[in-house]
Amino acid sequence: APGREVRLKGAFIIKCEDYVTDADGNVTEILCTYDPETKSGSGISRKVKGVLHWVSAEKAIDAEVRLYDRLFTDEDPLGHEDVDFKEFINPDSLQVLQNCKLEPSLADAKIEDKFQFQRTGYFCVDKDSKPGKMVFNRTVALRDSWAKKK
Incomplete structure (x- = not known):
């Protein structure tokens, strides 16, 4: 949801800014920003609701x-x-x-x-x-x- 944050496993904390849906209302794209200070393992202790395990769609x-x-x-x-x-x-x-x-x-x-x-x-x-x-x-x-x- 816009305004919510999650961590990408092995990467950064990202914040949903907006999303795009198709004609059926299915989410097809999520527009996010990332916080460059939150690289995984950087010691940042900011808590977020969840961690997303992900695979690059282009390389998978x-x-x-x-x-x-x-x-x-x-x-x-x-x-x-x-x-x-x-x-x-x-x-x-x-x-x-x-x-x-x-x-x-x-x-x-x-x-x-x-x-x-x-x-x-x-x-x-x-x-x-x-x-x-x-x-x-x-x-x-x-x-x-x-x-x-x-």
Whole structure:
């Protein structure tokens, strides 16, 4: 929102001055100023509401990202006498995201190389990857989805 400030991860504090929308009301551009005294690591202690993790749209690569979750919706799918374990199969155990914007250095990653994607989890390069079409599999999420259910 105009007048609000956030920090860009690894960069500066920016202030939204205005924004541009398309015919449907979707924000297509944010007009900002930055405070050159707030470079990340400069010791400035000014607090802002949030930190944006970002990738340059011009330099980013597009990739497929596969988010694997638990195969079952129950911790013990065999522990129910009158219910077939298949009733507990998680329909959302795999989400495939297309055209994800990633750091350009990941274009050179090799099959089975491992990375941490900030705030998301740990990923490895899938064997389906090809030059120009990288595929990353989440192996471990940073948040435990079972913790929410307890």
